[in-house]
Amino acid sequence: MYDIEYPKARGGIFLGRKVKDMSLFGENLQFYRKRENMTQEQLAERLEVSRQTVSKWEAGSSFAEMEKILQLCDLFSCDMDTLLRSDASVLAAGDDTVHREHMRRFRKGVVAAVVILILACAVYELGIGFMINEVFLDTIFWVMITVGTLILIAYGMQDESYKKKHPVIQDFYTEEEKEQFEKKFPVYITTAVGIILVGMLVFGMNVEYLPLGKGMTEDFYYGLFMICVALAVGIFVYSGLKKDEYDVEKYNKSNSADSEKKNNIVSVWCGCIMLVAVIVFLVAGLVFNLWEICWIAFVIGGLLCGIVSLILKREK
Numbered sequence: 001m002y003d004i005e006y007p008k009a010r011g012g013i014f015l016g017r018k019v020k021d022m023s024l025f026g027e028n029l030q031f032y033r034k035r036e037n038m039t040q041e042q043l044a045e046r047l048e049v050s051r052q053t054v055s056k057w058e059a060g061s062s063f064a065e066m067e068k069i070l071q072l073c074d075l076f077s078c079d080m081d082t083l084l085r086s087d088a089s090v091l092a093a094g095d096d097t098v099h100r101e102h103m104r105r106f107r108k109g110v111v112a113a114v115v116i117l118i119l120a121c122a123v124y125e126l127g128i129g130f131m132i133n134e135v136f137l138d139t140i141f142w143v144m145i146t147v148g149t150l151i152l153i154a155y156g157m158q159d160e161s162y163k164k165k166h167p168v169i170q171d172f173y174t175e176e177e178k179e180q181f182e183k184k185f186p187v188y189i190t191t192a193v194g195i196i197l198v199g200m201l202v203f204g205m206n207v208e209y210l211p212l213g214k215g216m217t218e219d220f221y222y223g224l225f226m227i228c229v230a231l232a233v234g235i236f237v238y239s240g241l242k243k244d245e246y247d248v249e250k251y252n253k254s255n256s257a258d259s260e261k262k263n264n265i266v267s268v269w270c271g272c273i274m275l276v277a278v279i280v281f282l283v284a285g286l287v288f289n290l291w292e293i294c295w296i297a298f299v300i301g302g303l304l305c306g307i308v309s310l311i312l313k314r315e316k
Contacts, residue, residue: 023060028088030058032076037175047071077170077252096172102162107241109155113148115234120144122226129220163254171248178246188239192232199228270305277301 033043033054040058044051047068056062064072073080082088120141127137203225244250277297284294 024087025063025084026058026060028083028086029054029072031088032072032078032083032170033058036076036171046075077168077248079168096170099166099169099172102159103241103245106155106159106162107238107245109151109158110241111234111238113151113155114237115230116144116148116151118226118230118233120148122223122230125219125223125226127223129217129223131217168252169248173246173248181242181246185239185243188235192235192239195228195232195235199225199232203228266309269308273304273308274298274301 033040038046040051040054044054047054049068053062057064069080069083072078073083076083078088123144124137124141127140128134203221277300280297281294284290284297
């Protein structure tokens with residue numbers, strides 16, 4: 001065991017902590033380097049030091065300067081305490097399981113919520129197609145909308161809580177995992193687009209030529225088209241969230257202080273826009289009895305939120 005005071009770093013920065021076992025830093029450095037499939041030469045090139053310097057760090061015979069430690073933390077997406085004082089391999093195994101499980105639950109919840117929201121429209125159209133009482137269909141519609149919205153809110157809050165507890169994560173994913181998904185991603189996208197196109201051709205554009213049973217209307221086929229849309233959007237959302245899961249660098253940047261400030265501004269704008277949309281919806285429905293078309297306020301509100309988000313991110 002060593003009890004070594006950090007030396008004065010380049011640039012006049014002093015490190016005021018002690019390390020009980022300098023070899024722990026070397027073991028952690030070796031673990032992170034091998035996990036990234038980097039050689040000592042490649043790491044030395046990234047840090048602008050010699051290969052012998054990296055070798056000495058990993059052997060525990062010398063210690064890195066503060067500037068290089070910060071570069072290593074950025075390079076391996078870890079915090080300084082983990083790099084210097086913890087067993088990185090043990091922590092990585094635990095964090096890996098926790099992060100994968102969280103992303104799996106979050107992805108599952110969001111996909112389910114989005115599909116339910118779109119299926120609400122599909123169920124309504126199917127019901128109209130079978131000439132079911134509209135009051136009953138309205139009730140089913142709003143129940144499904146409420147359930148889908150609550151699921152989104154619940155999983156969104158869980159995700160925000162997780163990000164606050166884990167603002168920075170390590171890249172647990174192997175190159176093989178990433179490559180396998182990159183091969184599957186185009187298949188997901190083309191499948192989703194194909195489902196929508198088939199739905200449009202069969203149920204959307206040629207609805208007047210499709211047979212109708214007794215007591216049925218064309219809305220039945222519009223309902224089938226919305227089911228195709230729900231399935232396709234579910235695939236889009238799933239593949240998009242899965243792709244984001246592998247982008248650890250994007251995750252870490254999105255949780256930085258600047259990004260959090262920008263996200264708060266976006267949230268305020270979107271909150272105001274959706275509040276106006278709710279007011280327009282209620283006024284149009286209750287005052288002017290335009291329930292059949294006033295839902296368009298939420299569509300416009302969502303589009304405006306997307307535009308505001310893109311503008312603010314573009315400015316950033």
